[in-house]
Amino acid sequence: MFPKGMPRNAGWWALLMPAFLLLTVFYVAPILQVLSISFTEPELGFGNYERILTNRSVQRTLMTTGRIAGITTVLALLLGYAVAYSVTMASERARRWWILCVLVPLWISVLVRAFAWVTLLRRQGLINDALMGAGVIQEPLELVWNEFGIIVGMVHYMVPYAVLPMLSTMREIDPRLMTAARGMGASRWVVFSRVFLPLSLPGVVAAAVLVFIFSLGFYVTPAILGGGKTLMVAEWISVQILDLIRWGFGTMMATVLVVTILVTLGGFSRVVNMRKLFGGGG
Amino acid sequence: MTLELHGLAKSYGGFVAVEGADLKVGRGTFLTLLGPSGSGKTTILSMIAGFTEPTSGQIFLDGREVTQEPPEKRQFGMVFQGYALFPHMTVAENVAFPLRVRGMAKAEREEKVKGALDLVQLSRFADRLPKQLSGGQQQRVALARALVFEPALLLLDEPLSALDKKLRAELQEELRALHRRIGRTFINVTHDQEEAMSLSDSVAILNHGRIIQLGAPEALYEQPRTRFVADFLGKSNFLPGTVREVTQGALGVQVGALRIRQAAGAAKAPLGASVLLSLRPEKIQVLEEGEAADNVLEARVVSWSYLGAGYSIIVDTALGPLRLAMSAWRAPFHPAEGAAIRLGWSAEAATIVEDDDVS
Numbered sequence: 001m002f003p004k005g006m007p008r009n010a011g012w013w014a015l016l017m018p019a020f021l022l023l024t025v026f027y028v029a030p031i032l033q034v035l036s037i038s039f040t041e042p043e044l045g046f047g048n049y050e051r052i053l054t055n056r057s058v059q060r061t062l063m064t065t066g067r068i069a070g071i072t073t074v075l076a077l078l079l080g081y082a083v084a085y086s087v088t089m090a091s092e093r094a095r096r097w098w099i100l101c102v103l104v105p106l107w108i109s110v111l112v113r114a115f116a117w118v119t120l121l122r123r124q125g126l127i128n129d130a131l132m133g134a135g136v137i138q139e140p141l142e143l144v145w146n147e148f149g150i151i152v153g154m155v156h157y158m159v160p161y162a163v164l165p166m167l168s169t170m171r172e173i174d175p176r177l178m179t180a181a182r183g184m185g186a187s188r189w190v191v192f193s194r195v196f197l198p199l200s201l202p203g204v205v206a207a208a209v210l211v212f213i214f215s216l217g218f219y220v221t222p223a224i225l226g227g228g229k230t231l232m233v234a235e236w237i238s239v240q241i242l243d244l245i246r247w248g249f250g251t252m253m254a255t256v257l258v259v260t261i262l263v264t265l266g267g268f269s270r271v272v273n274m275r276k277l278f279g280g281g282g
Numbered sequence: 283m284t285l286e287l288h289g290l291a292k293s294y295g296g297f298v299a300v301e302g303a304d305l306k307v308g309r310g311t312f313l314t315l316l317g318p319s320g321s322g323k324t325t326i327l328s329m330i331a332g333f334t335e336p337t338s339g340q341i342f343l344d345g346r347e348v349t350q351e352p353p354e355k356r357q358f359g360m361v362f363q364g365y366a367l368f369p370h371m372t373v374a375e376n377v378a379f380p381l382r383v384r385g386m387a388k389a390e391r392e393e394k395v396k397g398a399l400d401l402v403q404l405s406r407f408a409d410r411l412p413k414q415l416s417g418g419q420q421q422r423v424a425l426a427r428a429l430v431f432e433p434a435l436l437l438l439d440e441p442l443s444a445l446d447k448k449l450r451a452e453l454q455e456e457l458r459a460l461h462r463r464i465g466r467t468f469i470n471v472t473h474d475q476e477e478a479m480s481l482s483d484s485v486a487i488l489n490h491g492r493i494i495q496l497g498a499p500e501a502l503y504e505q506p507r508t509r510f511v512a513d514f515l516g517k518s519n520f521l522p523g524t525v526r527e528v529t530q531g532a533l534g535v536q537v538g539a540l541r542i543r544q545a546a547g548a549a550k551a552p553l554g555a556s557v558l559l560s561l562r563p564e565k566i567q568v569l570e571e572g573e574a575a576d577n578v579l580e581a582r583v584v585s586w587s588y589l590g591a592g593y594s595i596i597v598d599t600a601l602g603p604l605r606l607a608m609s610a611w612r613a614p615f616h617p618a619e620g621a622a623i624r625l626g627w628s629a630e631a632a633t634i635v636e637d638d639d640v641s
Contacts, residue, residue: 072396180366183331185354198370
C-alpha cells in the first residue's frame with residue numbers, strides 16, 4: 001500500500017523508542033547483568049548449574065515450588081471458574097456487586113492478607129479454637145507454617161487473577177448459544193459440557209498461565225505462611241543472596257525461574273492462537 | 283403438528299408483552315407472526331419454544347398440553363435470530379448436535395447430517411467452521427440443524443433479518459420451496475411485511491401484544507380489519523367520513539366536500555356512522571379525458587418518484603394529500619410536479635376499516 005513502507009513505519013518506531021530504551025537500560029540490562037553472575041561466581045563456567053543435578057536443597061526447592069504452584073493453579077482455577085460462571089449468569093445488577101467483591105481483595109496489601117491468614121490458621125487461631133471449642137478435634141491442627149498454609153494463602157491471592165481472564169472470555173460467549181442448545185434437546189449439563197465449557201477454555205488456559213507464572217515467583221505469602229520451613233524458589237534465592245551471600249548460586253536459581261516463565265509463556269502463545277481459531281464466542 | 287394457543291399471556295411486572303393470544307395452526311401450515319418491534323411476536327415464539335414461561339394461558343401440541351414442559355422436551359426445530367451456530371464446531375458437528383444429544387448412533391447420525399446438508403446444498407462445507415461461511419450459508423446451516431432430527435414443528439425467529447436484500451429474496455424462495463417439499467408446520471417471526479406475505483399460508487398481525495388479525499396474506503391485504511393492519515401491510519390512504527346514504531349494498535360516505543360511493547362489504551355502517559376508508563394507492567386510477575368512474579377527484583401532483591416497475595406519486599386534492607401508485611408501462615400520463623390530473627376509483631376499491639390508531 002505504501003510504496004516505500006519505511007517512512008511511515010519509522011514514525012511509529014520513533015514513538016516506541018523512549019519506552020523501549022527505558023525498559024532496556026533500566027530493566028532488561030540490569031537483570032541480564034545480575035543473571036550473568038550465575039556464570040561468573042564463584043568461578044567462570046556452568047558450575048552453579050551442575051548443582052541442579054547434584055544438590056538436594058536445590059532439587060527440593062524446585063520440586064516444592066512446582067508442586068505448590070501446580071496445586072495453587074488447579075485450586076484457583078476451580079474456584080475461579082465457579083465464580084466467573086456465576087458472575088456471567090447473574091443479572092446485570094448482581095454482576096456489578098460480584099465483580100466488586102472479586103476486585104476488592106486485589107486492593108488489600110498481600111502482607112496484610114498473609115498475616116490475616118496466620119491469625120486464622122495458627123495453633124491458637126480462630127479456626128483451631130472454634131473446632132476445639134466445638135469438640136470436633138482435641139489437638140490443634142497444623143494449618144500454617146507448612147505447605148497447606150502456603151497453598152491456602154496463595155489460592156486466596158490468586159482467585160481474582162483466575163476469575164478476570166475467564167470472566168472476560170465467558171462474557172464474550174453468546175448467551176443465545178445456550179438457549180439454542182436447550183431448544184435442540186440438550187439438558188443443562190450437556191449445554192454446559194458441550195457448549196459453554198469448550199467456548200470458555202481459552203479463558204481457562206489464559207488464567208492457568210497467569211496464575212502458574214505468578215505462583216512460581218511468589219515471595220511474601222510463602223515466606224510468611226511457610227514459616228521458613230517450606231522454601232519456594234523466591235525465598236530460597238533471597239536466603240542465598242542476602243543471608244549466605246552466595247550470589248552465583250542464587251542468581252542461577254533466578255535464571256532457572258526466568259527461563260521457566262519464558263518457556264511457559266512461549267508454549268502459551270501457541271495455545272492462545274486457538275482463541276482466534278474459535279473466534280471467542282462470535 | 284397442530285399447535286394451539288389458548289389465551290396465552292405474558293407480562294413483565296406492569297408491562298404486558300402479550301395479551302391473551304388465541305391461535306390455531308394446522309398441520310403443514312406456514313404461519314408468520316408479523317408485527318413491529320415490541321409487538322410481542324418474539325415473546326409468543328419464545329413461549330411456544332418454552333424459553334419464556336407464560337403468565338397465563340395454555341399451549342397444546344397435537345392436543346397435548348406442553349405449557350409446563352422445558353424446551354428440550356418439546357421436540358421442535360428452531361432457527362435463531364443471528365443463527366446461534368456453535369463457533370467451536372464444524373458445520374457437520376453443528377448439524378449433528380441435536381442428534382448427538384438424542385443419543386443417536388454414529389453411522390445413522392452421519393447419514394442424517396449428510397441428508398440435511400444436501401437439503402440445503404452445503405455438503406461441500408461440512409468441515410468448515412461457521413465463521414468461514416457467508417451469512418447466507420450460515421443461515422442454511424442453521425436451517426439444516428433445525429431440520430435434521432425431523433421435527434414436526436419448525437420455529438423461525440427473524441431468520442432472514444441479518445441478510446442483504448437480494449440474498450433475502452433468494453432464501454425466501456428456498457424456504458418456501460423447502461416448506462412445500464417437507465410439508466411440516468413452520469412458524470416464522472418477522473417485522474418484514476414483504477417476507478411475511480411472500481412466505482406464509484397464514485399471517486397473524488400483532489400490535490401492542492395483541493393479535494389484530496389472522497388470515498391468508500391476500501385476505502389481510504384486501505380486507506384489512508383495522509387501520510393498523512392496512513397501514514402495516516403495504517401502504518394505504520385513509521379517508522375519514524360519515525355515512526349519509528344507505529342503499530342496496532352501497533353507501534354514500536361524505537368525506538369533506540365529496541360524497542364517495544362505497545360498497546358496503548361486510549362492514550356494518552348504519553346511517554350517520556363515522557367510518558374510516560382505507561384506499562390502496564394502486565387502486566386509484568388516473569382518468570383519461572372524458573373517462574368516468576364511481577368516484578372522481580381533481581388532483582395536482584406534489585411529488586413523484588420512479589421505481590422501475592412504476593411511479594409512486596403524491597398528489598394534493600380537496601380531501602388532502604393522497605398517495606397513488608401507477609404502473610410505468612403504458613402510463614396514462616408522464617408525472618410532472620404541478621400537473622393537474624383527474625383521479626378515479628370504483629366503489630369496491632376502498633375498504634371500511636376500524637380506526638385503531640390511538641397514537
